[in-house]
Amino acid sequence: MGNAMHKDSSSDTGRVTSRLIMVALAAALVIGLVLAGLLAVAAFPSSALFGTARTPALGSPASLLAGNVYKLYTRISWIAGIVFVLVQGAILYAALGFRRRSDDDPEPPQTHGNNTLELLWTVIPSMIVLGLAFLSFREMRAEYVTDVPDTLVVKATGFRWYWALEYADKNLGQASQPLTFTTATEMVIPVGRPVKVLMDSQDVIHAFWVPQLSGKRDAVPGDRDGGYGANFVWFQADKVGRYEGQCAELCGTWHSGMRFSVIAVEEAMYDTWAKAMAEHPKAPTDPTSPAGQAFAYAKGLCATCHMIDVVDANGTLIPETQTAAARQSAPDVVHSEMGGTRGPNLTRVASRSTFAGGMFEMNDDNLRRWLTHADVMKPGTRMNIPAQDPAMVENLMAFLKSLALAPSVIDPIHAVGPHGVPNDLDGLGGAADEAADENGGGDEHDAKAPALDTHLESTR
């Protein structure tokens, strides 16, 4: 343009202007389509757009409510897309379509405003936002349902950095005394049954979020908000699958390592699992056996933070591995201020597919490293164990494995992968984990593992 246009006749100018309109609109359309397209595809199934089966995409919902929110997203995207293309087109057209051709051009008509136009662009956007608000009113109502029959209630308590999960299932127990048990990091739920997750926190604010099942909700310590009770989310998984979740509220050093999984399985499989979980395994009876030695050791050390729900020959829970209250009521037991509830419940830890906030696959190598170098694998953890007798480490592993569920109960659950894809935890995060895989993981002092490097640097 510029000076070359100066000599154009008015008809040329008209032609150029209309060509510019086309260019501007086309440009806006292209920009709009690219951006809207990216957003639309971005919300499409997990595997689209450089994703994997395990990508927790809004566009791969596995519950009715998450699906509805995705639909709402799509509807708003249509409106937003149209608004964007129109306004962006107007911006580009106004900027490019009225370009000054020469500094000698006369001053254009001095319009100061137009009341009709200005009224229109106040009223029309008001209508649009009211419409959008209405769309979400309906969606919100659905998420505040209070009581649904057959609900499985799970209390999720945020700790730095893992989720403790306390189950209370009225269907499997009695209404007055539901089936209860405690686990962590891996939440098994039945497909097609409503689940209500109540939030709690024992330290800072965390947020419980499984994108494919529901929106997130904060777990606020000492929650007392306006009499509405504890925060909760509802979901009902429609499809068998493993869905990844993650803490979504900054909670300190290892916030990124506070992951968890929800595994939705057929109801019968869940029932078997839940009943097995609620049974308390027997404590080792022979104090000289590896497991027996480990149990004696665990009562003194592990039980300061962890609970282990094991029973004696009479079927009574052993108080040394219970809460502070239980210890106090047992006369000869050393009182622990922490009450054995800071770390995850260890009873069935060997039957969870991952541990340490979902960061490591449960296998011998990782567990062995964990029992000696937890603070390296999980920076900021309280699990800071002094150097241990390697034999005792093996004993502890044997003890934990002796408490595990029967393979026939847990293996089919762990075989469930995302969206029917077979489960494969190789992609699990944690550089240390990968290093452990590569190096056979046997060497706790493996200098090649980046996380260990850090540790050594920081202690230097």
Next chain:
Amino acid sequence: MTTITGDASVLRKRGVWEKGIAGWIATVDHKRIGLMYIVTSGLFFVAGAYLALLVRLELALPGRQFIGPDTYNQAFTMHATTMIFLFVIPMWVGIGNYLVPLMIGALDMAFPRLNALSYWVFLFGGLFMYSSFLVGSPAAAGWTSYPPLTNNVYSPGVGVDFWIAGVLIIGTASMLGAINFLVTIWNLRAPGMTWMRMPMFAWTQFVTSQLVLFATPMLTGGLILLLFDRTLGTHFFTSEGYPVLFQHVFWFYSHPAVYIMILPAFGVVSEILPVFSRKPLFGYRALVIATAAIGVLGFLVWAHHMFTVGLNPNAQLVFMTATMFIAVPTGVKFFNWIFTMWGGSVRLASPMYFTVAFLSMFLIGGISGVYLGNVPLDWQLHDTYYVVGHLHYVLFGGSVFGMTAAFYYWWPKLFGHMLDEGIAKVHFWLQLIGFNMTFFPMHILGIRGMPRRIYDYAPDRGWTFWNLIETVGTFIIGLAFLVFLYNIWITRKRNIPAPADPWEGYTLEWATTSPPPAHNFDRLPPVHSERPLRDLRLARARAAAGGD
């Protein structure tokens, strides 16, 4: 013509004639103080950008790259704190400090010594906060600083204490500055400059100052209580108290703070668009009303940052509706800006490049905000990278693009020479491309489940590709900034003097020399409309025609 009556002895006493460093330290001249604000916040921008680079490098790939989780948390905390409290807000104060007295035809700010005080308090507040890097470790709990994470149990050490004290000091500087702007604009407008003839940039600074004055005390109070919790063992925001209350207090300040950061940019484009379209601002009165409306509505929407903490559902509905209604005055502004260009004679010089980009990028930020204002969608998108993308489209695509436009527009006035138009275009395209590469994929990541503020992510989540693109984009933004610095350096070296009014401006600052003398104006043109300099040009043209 009105002649400014100024007492030269007063000017001498004020020290503006002193030379060298002492002259800068002792100055109470609003232009020098403005420049000091601009340079200081520019340097804090470099520090904040360096921290952003650390964050992006760490996230480029899964696994640990080169900083640990604690350093990472410190980096993003101090990045946000720096960019908000030490760069964007004070940069607008600096630009306003320089320009507002000129635009309203005043000799200086109403309280020149208070003006100097607020600058020095700001500088030392910023340095104090940054000294936490030296004494141990800076805060690592996010710029939102939510308790209980910021209690002394979970954030031991002095980092958070330094952070709180730093924000308190900087907030004090802000409030002093706001009072000064309000009194200046209220009292020192040139004869004839009624409220409805005042330049839009002065209007936005006026509303911004009100927001600062009414919102900052809330944050100050909240932070003092948080400091009590940390040091005196009180329980305002502990789990025995009410942690969520801090969030209310924090966002009661920090949501208006968004408008504190964006309204001056609205003012800038409202100045640039008419001049470069050779038309008056379309619907000036509507724009003033919209600005005021945003100022009021900005105080009624804070809880939309808290939709996941479990508020009363009815309260959430109210806050959602109020939030969405902010789109209305913002939309009014958009259409007024577009129709200022419409039918005009648009000159696409460097300020206009950045202004048009501001409109386009802020449009995206506005639209993504509608998604977030929607409660059920926010339950999914809150605290994800979608939010990070949205806020950068508003604060970078909005505030920083507006700021860049302001620099290219007023540079000749501030420094007496033009910036190079060719280099400006290289700068523009690099900044636009780098910006979109860095921040657009964040929306995608948020929709695909990536939470914000995480130090690391699993390779199997499918987030790697977009994170890598973002990191590359960050370097392009860095390159754009270097090109801008080169432009500053080379044009300073060439030093071709700029005329008093290089753009055929409309407002009073173009009536004086570039740069203006210490007393601002030798003669002040009369103000009969919102475009006194156009009136002056027309009067001169008529006089010339009549005289022939």
